[in-house]
Amino acid sequence: MxxxxxxxxxxxxxxxxxxxxxxxxxxxxxxxxxxxxxxxxxxxxxxxxxxxxPTRADLIVAVYRHQVEACAEAGPALLTDSATPHEALARWIDLFVDFLITKHGLPEALRSGDATFETLHAYFLDRLVPVCDTLLAAATTAGQVIPGVGAYQLLRAVGNLCIGAGSDDRYDPRRMAALLVAGLAQ
Amino acid sequence: MxxxxxxxxxxxxxxxxxxxxxxxxxxxxxxxxxxxxxxxxxxxxxxxxxxxxPTRADLIVAVYRHQVEACAEAGPALLTDSATPHEALARWIDLFVDFLITKHGLPEALRSGDATFETLHAYFLDRLVPVCDTLLAAATTAGQVIPGVGAYQLLRAVGNLCIGAGSDDRYDPRRMAALLVAGLAQ
DNA sequence: TGGTAAACGGAACATGGTTCCGTATGTTGG
DNA sequence: CCAACATACGGAACCATGTTCCGTTTACCA
CATH class of the missing domain: 1.10.10.60 (Homeodomain-like)
Structure with a gap:
């Protein structure tokens, strides 16, 4: 057809x-x-x-697709391998941060609000929010994380923390993201 | 002369x-x-x-100078008025966040890395890092905050969290910043 | 009131994204 | 193998924005 x-x-x-x-x-x-x-x-x-x-976003998505897929697929595996759901979440966030900070300008683009990057934003969300949600839900069910913080909000916060990474060695996004995840545990 | x-x-x-x-x-x-x-x-x-x-940064600094001063001066007052140093820190960070999220694009500019905004960046740092450092040191001395996170790094993380605020009601920078400060308490 | 230095306006230039169309080339039916 | 057609290509041209420069205007003071 x-x-x-x-x-x-x-x-x-x-x-x-x-x-x-x-x-x-x-x-x-x-x-x-x-x-x-x-x-x-x-x-x-x-x-x-x-x-x-047609848009810059399409090009970026095409370039990084493999790595995003890998990150998404690592989620369930971590949940199995880790001692606790909270630890799985922390490790997965670490993976996500590692991916972002090695891509100059990517976190900025994700958050630019620019219509040009709409596709890019949507792709990341579609692929990663469900994974993060699974990990978050598991940790919440286990009573290891306070409820009320959605996967979207957490991913966005972590993405924001990664902006400008590498331009300044006094700033460690990995550490800050870990602090945020620690704050979730209360 | x-x-x-x-x-x-x-x-x-x-x-x-x-x-x-x-x-x-x-x-x-x-x-x-x-x-x-x-x-x-x-x-x-x-x-x-x-x-x-001469630069856009000079214009921005001139426009917001009063408000930045007000934020800086609120620090010592909060330390006196609050029940604990950690609470003072949390409340001050809240003030800072409130300032940032009402200025479209300011957090982005602060973190753009663009040389144009160097003056802007420097001004914020000069004025606010010492204040934040005072609050942080008090909280650390009181054993309410883990050591090893500098005022610069904290401010930068909070600034990052404020990027894109207001464009999306699923994301609440105030909440995320509070979570980060909570994470500091461990 | 005239002379001078300060300040002004906006054209001109630089950069970077995006569109468009004349040209070149793979592909396929004969 | 060739011709004809659709596909794809290149890059000039266009638009938006930041920045500079200089001829003209204007406030100030002697």
Whole structure:
């Protein structure tokens, strides 16, 4: 029915080239790397970027999809492996923080409010809120965490704490996130 | 010696006009309000803005100076009025949060890393870190707060938590900041 | 009241995102 | 193998915004 007629070879090639170029640019310039830079690295015109990835968010999602999936999938495993649900939650938050602080500008983008990043925001939420909710619910049921703080709010707070990470060694987002999770335990 | 020859009347008038225009623009468009908008509101050219306030940070500092001073001065008073040092700290952080969340885009600017906002960042730090340090030290001495978290780091974390406040009623920065302070108590 | 330095306005420039269309090229039916 | 067509490409052009610069205006003072 929906027989997608397979993309042209050069298109597929360019898409991969662009993903690589973008990943490289993100490492050096953050996820705000100028479109022209990414196009130049990939050896294509800017039009090609917009054709493959209509918004910057689509490009970012494509670049980090694997890692987000890995983080999401680690949730249930941690719940099994950890001594307590609260510990599982703490360890998972740590994973999330580790992912974020290695992506220059990503936490900022997630929180920019800019319509450009709507897709990005939505993807993270769709994928990670349910996982966090599971861990949070388990910890709450076990009486290890106060009720009334939703997974969304917790993830957002942690995301915020990661903004600007790495630019200043007097600030340790991992520590601050851990403090927040500790505060949940009361 | 340094007989500053008093500014021209029109210059003084414009400076005040600009402060008012900027304050109004900041309310509706956040501290990122386009320079041209502010100039238009004030009925002056953009050159005039840059002459009075060489960087955007200078303008923001000028607009909010009174409120920052008020927050800084409230610190010692809270220490006297509160039942415990930890409570004083919690209440002061609350004040700080209240200030930040009513200024669209200010927390973002403070953390943007953009060199433009260096002055702004420095001003907040100069004025508020010592106050926070006093409160934190009192609470630590009283054994109500774990050692090892500096005033700078705490302020920065709280500032981060305030980013994007008001754009989403599922997120309550005041609550998250309180949780962080609770986490400090262990 | 004239001269001068301060202050002004806004055009011009720089940067970065986004759109659009003429051109080039893979693909496929003959 | 070739032609014709749809797909994809490149990059010039456009828009928004910050920033600079300089010719013109204006407040001040002698």
């Amino acid at each position: 929906t027989a997608v007629p397979r993309k042209r070879a050069d298109a597929r090639r360019n898409e991969q080239t662009l993903l690589d170029a973008a990943a490289a640019a993100f490492v050096t310039s953050g996820v705000d790397a100028p479109v022209r830079d990414i196009a130049f690295r990939a050896g294509v015109g800017v039009g090609t970027i917009y054709r493959h990835f | 340094t007989a500053v020859p008093r500014k021209r009347a029109d210059a003084r008038r414009n400076e005040q006009t600009l402060l008012d225009a900027a304050a109004a623009a900041f309310v509706t468009s956040g501290v990122d309000a386009p320079v041209r908008d502010i100039a238009f509101r004030a009925g002056v050219g953009v050159g005039t803005i840059y002459r009075h306030f």
